[in-house]
Amino acid sequence: MCPISSYDDQAKALAAALPEARLITDPDVLASLGHDDAEWAPVGTPVAALRARSSDEVARAVAACADLRIPVVPRGAGTGLSGGANAVDGCLVLDLSGMNSVVEIDTDNMVAVVQPGVVNDDLKRAVAEHGLWYPPDPASAPWSTIGGNVATNAGGLCCLKYGVTRDYVLGLQAVGGGPAGAYGTRVDLGRRTTKGVAGYDLTGLFVGSEGTLGVVTEVTLRLRPARRDAPRTVVGAFDDLVSAGRAVAGVTSRGLVPAALELLDRACLEAVEEWKHLGIGPGAEALLLASVDTPGPSGDDEAAAIATIFRDAGAAWAEQSTDPVEAEALFEARRLAYPALERLGPVLTEDVCVPRSSVPAMLARTEEIGRRHGVRIATIAHAGDGNLHPLLITPPGDDAARAAAQAAFDELLQAAIDLRGTVTGEHGVGLLKRGGMQRELPLGVRAMQHAVKQALDPLNLFNPGKVIGDDPDL
Amino acid sequence: MCPISSYDDQAKALAAALPEARLITDPDVLASLGHDDAEWAPVGTPVAALRARSSDEVARAVAACADLRIPVVPRGAGTGLSGGANAVDGCLVLDLSGMNSVVEIDTDNMVAVVQPGVVNDDLKRAVAEHGLWYPPDPASAPWSTIGGNVATNAGGLCCLKYGVTRDYVLGLQAVGGGPAGAYGTRVDLGRRTTKGVAGYDLTGLFVGSEGTLGVVTEVTLRLRPARRDAPRTVVGAFDDLVSAGRAVAGVTSRGLVPAALELLDRACLEAVEEWKHLGIGPGAEALLLASVDTPGPSGDDEAAAIATIFRDAGAAWAEQSTDPVEAEALFEARRLAYPALERLGPVLTEDVCVPRSSVPAMLARTEEIGRRHGVRIATIAHAGDGNLHPLLITPPGDDAARAAAQAAFDELLQAAIDLRGTVTGEHGVGLLKRGGMQRELPLGVRAMQHAVKQALDPLNLFNPGKVIGDDPDL
Structure with a gap:
């Protein structure tokens, strides 16, 4: 400016x-x-x-x-x-990372009020002491803040069953802009009750708006009772990605809702193995990890049904892990996949989300696009949500590889749109997916987005150019 | 105009x-x-x-x-x-009631696309044939439409555990207005995927906006797998309302989340009994009905724990109903309460929602306000959500009674606000709660609501004067 x-x-x-x-x-x-x-x-x-x-x-x-x-x-x-x-x-x-106080934990109403700089895992720990649970669990939970989670409407592993950040934000305090003249005014949006429909849902509008409508200074969050038992883990190893995708579609279409259903492909497994030597999934093209937290015999039935679906879809093997240490190691491998890949070179991260039945098709398209552009793509995925993270890795300093990766990135976005999906499931648009979002959303919708931005930030002061900024058609 | x-x-x-x-x-x-x-x-x-x-x-x-x-x-x-x-x-x-087609049921992705005139129960039946379930269940479900449910962000009995309409709306088609010049343009908002953060959540903004931002012409809904077993019902009869409120607070604070937790007071029970002779709850000041759908022995434990909490809170008796016919009759009584009371005279319906721990206080305030104004108030409540429906009944044609009821109505709204609640949990603001909403929301928030309305409906064409309309401060 x-x-x-x-x-x-x-x-x-x-x-x-x-x-x-x-x-x-x-x-x-x-x-x-x-x-x-x-x-x-x-x-x-x-x-x-x-x-x-x-x-x-x-x-x-x-x-x-x-x-x-x-x-x-x-x-x-x-x-x-x-x-x-x-x-x-x-x-x-x-x-805002220094504004990191948990202001209040209201156990009777299962509500927490926090400043935006509170780290996700710190909040989890604080509420766990009261027998409560804050479910959203992005892989960044040990480091990322609630404010950032709100900005991008962060998801994570357990949102298949428990929803995303928006499902937990009851209210916000924000320093807003519009209507004109109100810059620097604090507003309390939303409520503390479980239900409420007094006026437009401005809280929901702020969640996922990536700081473009104002600065969030406090967040009121819904909590859940802590889960009582350790979840069961079902693991399946597959000789090809598309069979794994079929298994995912099978779980959904049978009406099973595990707490998590994650996929790691060979490139991820190898990168983690090389770094941490956990002894996970040698030789498989893809691993599927399901977490089942339904208590009692119903949970046993659910886990057994998922293992059967994995086998029917063509798994080389599929087992319920009875050893909690092993189960934890499997999910640890999932969490380590991103940093393990980052060690290999700059990573361009996709965050496409497709209808769950299209996961096999999206995995096939990903393989084909990577092959055609000669780009190394490792895929980790919240597969049960249809939310895939193909990670494009380039050797440091290789400009041609970088150009090829950019081309592959754009084609992956288009592939997701073609499959009736979205260019971003949980990471946000930021700068990298503005072009993709412009292709995904019709002009009329983008015009409405702009009208809302202009109404609430007439000076274009808040995070300008991000998300809906820089739209050549508007 | x-x-x-x-x-x-x-x-x-x-x-x-x-x-x-x-x-x-x-x-x-x-x-x-x-x-x-x-x-x-x-x-x-x-x-x-x-x-x-x-x-x-x-x-x-x-x-x-x-x-x-x-x-x-x-x-x-x-x-x-x-x-x-x-x-x-x-x-x-x-x-829009004639636009009542179920356009698509996508069983693989657990998604339904419907026109706005589809009746809630008709949708439930249509998806049940595919082993699926649409949870939101306002008491009006046999008659109310999905479009109306979207307009008010309708809740119902099972939202304690399963959420409200907004939690199920993935996308909308709407005929909108703004930005200026776009009146009569159809826009497709939202998505078909379970996650997505490409731009502002305009879908969520439309849900609960009561037709003031545009006309919804199609709705894309998330579904759940059908529940397999009949839920268990726990009934508790209480000699005073406030003990019943204490039982509700006890269930929440113990981390129990039944599928429904409903309260009927004596006036409701008597009106239903007089009309339908179901033989429900004679003599009790309040009845609590809990529905537990957790499968297997965990569900048995949950039901037993709820019955114990009822007794500890002072229930005259509390039992798990083992007879499904009896259980159905109990919830039938709940559903019939509103029409039963309407037979007695014009009903002024409250829809306040308070933090769950404040349910006893809100019930006490309701009794006190009714007594002081000499107004007959019957209360039905989604007590587990803190969402109470005190129903103010006046003899037909009695102007003094009507004025007293209006005064009591306004005091009940203020009581909810004082308890950190909201004037409307699930019925919407419409015309009746505009004043209450103006007292609930700070001026800065109302100014933002107005800015959004003006951005998306610059001609003030859509349902003018409702919800945020008619605000003397703006």
């Missing part, structure tokens, strides 16, 4: 407006705060960063930025995979 | 614009189509009504109404309880 030459002036104006703030202008620190984990996404140069400590500080920062027309880019732990938290030129990066 | 004298001209202009339409101008038919079940809400005089048969007809009607500046009031079966479907002066009533 401001030319580079005026950065110093802008930083000085901000410092004057936020006298008490821990304003950061050191270029090295700014560089580290200026991007998320989407290695392929463009990164701009911020004017400054603020490590906010309270909603009051956020409110003052937003008001000052509105006066100065300085864009505001909120960030949590920076574990995003779409560039949604990347700095844009001339912005203030608003680092 | 148009003066009464020009009604004929407007009707003629509509007829010219919609040559093939079954346009209704007969005053008697218009009168019957011009209101819902909220007997206390004001009713305007429509110019005409259209029994729409296709989304194409809806699109043309909306385009014509935009040209003529004729407000559009959509309606389904007219079972609403807040006046949301009531005609406003000079409007076109768009009757």
Whole structure:
């Protein structure tokens, strides 16, 4: 928004407006705060960063930025995979990771109120002490914040049965913009009750909006009772990806809803094995992991039925793991797949989601596209949700490989759209999937999105250019 | 919008614009189509009504109404309880009840696509033939339409465990308005996949918007596998309402999530008994009905634990009903409570929702307010959700009683707000709860609601004056 030459002036104006703030202008620190984990996404140069400590500080920062027309880019732990938290030129990066208090745990009503910087696993631990459970479990749960989870409507492993972040957000406090003149005002959206329909669902609108409508400063979350027993794990090894996809479709069409149904292909298994030597799935083209938490004999029946479906779909072997240590190791391998692959080179992460019956077709298309472009693609997937993460890996510094990966990335997005799916299931649009989203959504819908953005952020102050920004048709 | 004298001209202009339409101008038919079940809400005089048969007809009607500046009031079966479907002066009533096709049942992906006029129970029956289940079950399910359920984000009995309408709506087709110039355009919002975060959640925004943002012409719904066994029923009879409330709070705080947890007070029980002679709960001040559908021995444990909690809270008796006929009769009594009370005089229906731990306090406040105003209040409640329906009954034609009931109604809304609850859990704001909503939501939030409405309906064509309309502060 401001030319580079005026950065110093802008930083000085901000410092004057936020006298008490821990304003950061050191270029090295700014560089580290200026991007998320989407290695392929463009990164701009911020004017400054603020490590906010309270909603009051956020409110003052937003008001000052509105006066100065300085864009505001909120960030949590920076574990995003779409560039949604990347700095844009001339912005203030608003680092919310220090606002990490669990404000309240209301056990009687199974509700928690938290600041946005609380790490997902920290919240899980805090509520577990009260016999409660916060289900959404993105693979980043040990590091990612609730604010970031809200921004992208994060999912995870157990959303097949237990839903995504939006299903748990009852209310939000946000520092918003619109209607015009309200920049820097705190608003409490939503409610504390399980039901409610007083006015439009602005809470739901903010969830998944990736910081483009305002800055979330507090989140009221629904909780569930803790699960009593350790879940059962069913493992199936398959000699080809498409049989594994058939097994996934079989589980769904038989009306079985395991707590998780995850897929890892050979490339993932090998990368984890090479790194951690867990002894998982040698030789298989794909492993399916199902987690069953239905209690008692019904759970036993469910696990047995899933193993049978795996075998009928052509599994080389399928077993219910009776050893909890082994079961934990299997899901640990799932969680380690992404970092294991990142060791091999820059990763371009897909997050397509297709109707569950189209998982075999999407896996087949993924293999074909990778082969044709000569791109190494490893796939991990929340297969039961139809949410696939083909990971495109390129050797560092190889420009031709990078171009091929970009072409394959775009074709994978189109393949998902062709199968009546979406370009992003849970990572958000950020910068990397703007083009894909423009192809997915008809112009009329994009026009409505823009109208909403303009109504609530008339200055285009909040995370400009992300998600619905930069649409050539509008 | 148009003066009464020009009604004929407007009707003629509509007829010219919609040559093939079954346009209704007969005053008697218009009168019957011009209101819902909220007997206390004001009713305007429509110019005409259209029994729409296709989304194409809806699109043309909306385009014509935009040209003529004729407000559009959509309606389904007219079972609403807040006046949301009531005609406003000079409007076109768009009757969608004839658009009642189940367009598609996708068993592999557990998805149904339906027109808005499909009756809730008809959808349940259609998907049951495929081993599937559509959970939302408002008491109006035998008559109310999916379009109406979407408009109010309808809940019902089983949402304690299975969620409300919004949790099942994956996508919508709507004939929208904004941004300006788009009136009469069909847009497909949302998706068919279980997850998705490509752009703002406009689908969720439309759910619960009571026809004020556009006309829903098709709904894509998530389904669940059918439940295999008949649920168990636990009944508790209490000598006072507040003990029953304590039992409800006890169930929640122990982490038990029955499929339903319903309360009927003595006035409801007597009205049902007088009408249907089911032999239910003689002498009790309140009956609690819990439905437990967890399969196998875990379900037995859950039912036993609930019965124990009922007894510990002071139930005169509490039993698990082992007779499915008896269990069905109990829930039948619950469903009949509203029509049974309607026989006694005009009913003013509350729909407050409070945090579950505040159910005893809300019941106590309800008794006190009824006593103080001399108003007969019968309470039925989705008690496990904290969603209470105090029903205010007045003798027909008694103006003083009516004024007292209105005063009690307003105090009940305030009591819910004071307990950190909401004025409407599942019936919507419509006309009757606009004042309550204005007290519940801070001005900043209402300003955001208005900004969204203006962005998506700049002509204020869709159901004007409802929900967020008529706000004196904006």
